[in-house]
Amino acid sequence: MPELPEITIIARQMNKEISGKRIADVDVKQPKNLNMSVSEFVKTVKGKRADRVSSKGKWLFIKLNPGYFMLINLGMGAELLYFNPDQRLPEKYQFKLTFSDETGFTIHFWWFGYVHLVREKNLDKHKLTKKLGVSPTEKEFTLQYFKKVLTKKKARIKSVLLDQKNTAGIGNVYAQDILFEARLHPSQKASTLSEKEIGSLYNAIRNILNHSIQLGGLAYETDFYGKKGKFTAEEFLIGYKTGKPCPVCNTAIEKIKTGSTSSYVCPKCQKLK
Numbered sequence: 001m002p003e004l005p006e007i008t009i010i011a012r013q014m015n016k017e018i019s020g021k022r023i024a025d026v027d028v029k030q031p032k033n034l035n036m037s038v039s040e041f042v043k044t045v046k047g048k049r050a051d052r053v054s055s056k057g058k059w060l061f062i063k064l065n066p067g068y069f070m071l072i073n074l075g076m077g078a079e080l081l082y083f084n085p086d087q088r089l090p091e092k093y094q095f096k097l098t099f100s101d102e103t104g105f106t107i108h109f110w111w112f113g114y115v116h117l118v119r120e121k122n123l124d125k126h127k128l129t130k131k132l133g134v135s136p137t138e139k140e141f142t143l144q145y146f147k148k149v150l151t152k153k154k155a156r157i158k159s160v161l162l163d164q165k166n167t168a169g170i171g172n173v174y175a176q177d178i179l180f181e182a183r184l185h186p187s188q189k190a191s192t193l194s195e196k197e198i199g200s201l202y203n204a205i206r207n208i209l210n211h212s213i214q215l216g217g218l219a220y221e222t223d224f225y226g227k228k229g230k231f232t233a234e235e236f237l238i239g240y241k242t243g244k245p246c247p248v249c250n251t252a253i254e255k256i257k258t259g260s261t262s263s264y265v266c267p268k269c270q271k272l273k
C-alpha cells in the first residue's frame with residue numbers, strides 16, 4: 001500500500017509533468033471510483049487546466065482551473081502512470097485522463113480507489129479528506145502539533161500514528177521502523193509517553209519517511225514513470241524481519257499481534273511500559 005513517501009514522490013512528478021496542461025478527455029471504466037455519474041464527471045473536467053499537484057497523507061490533490069480539485073486515493077495500491085503519445089498504454093486500467101498535447105495518465109487500481117471531483121469552495125466539506133491530520137512533510141507538522149495530537153490519547157501509540165486524523169500518511173509499513181527508532185513498544189499508551197519519548201518519536205517519523213523519499217519509495221511500488229523505488233527489504237531496520245537480529249542489540253526480532261495489525265519488535269529495545 002502506498003504511504004506518505006510514495007504519494008509525495010508521485011505528487012512531485014505529476015506536478016512537474018501535468019501542471020499547465022488542458023484536459024482533453026477522460027475514460028472511466030469503473031464508475032464506482034467516482035463521486036458522481038461518469039457523464040457529469042466528463043462534462044466537468046473537459047477543458048479545465050491542471051494546475052498544482054500536491055499531496056496530503058495518502059491523497060493526491062490536483063487543482064483544476066477554474067474552480068475544482070481532483071482528489072485521488074490509490075487505496076490498497078495502484079499503478080498511476082504517465083504516458084506520452086509514443087508510449088503504449090498499460091493493458092489494464094480503470095481510469096485514463098488525456099491532455100490536449102496527447103500526454104496523460106492511467107490508473108490501475110489493484111483493489112479499489114477514488115477519483116473524486118470537488119468544487120474548490122466545497123473542499124473542506126469533502127468527507128474523506130476533511131478530517132485528515134497534518135502530514136509529516138508539511139511545515140505545520142511541528143513538535144508542538146505532535147505533542148497536542150498525543151495528549152489525552154488513551155489508545156496504543158501505534159494506533160494513534162496510523163489514525164489519519166492525527167498524522168496523515170503513516171501506514172503499517174513505515175510505522176514498524178518509526179517505533180523501533182524511537183525505542184517504543186507499539187502497544188504503549190500514547191498518553192504515557194514522556195517529553196523525551198515524544199521528541200524521539202517525532203524525529204523518527206521525519207527521519208524514516210524522508211529516508212524513503214530520498215530512495216524513491218518502496219521497491220514494490222511504482223512511481224509516475226513506472227519506476228520502482230529503492231527502499232528494498234534490506235532497508236528496513238526491523239520491519240518484516242522476524243527472527244533476524246536487531247541491528248542494535250542482536251536479539252531476534254519478533255512478530256506480534258497489536259490490535260488488528262501485526263507488529264515487528266525487538267523485545268529488548270522496545271519494552272512495553
Ligand SMILES: [Zn+2]
Nearest residue numbers: 246249266269
Ligand atoms: Zn534490540
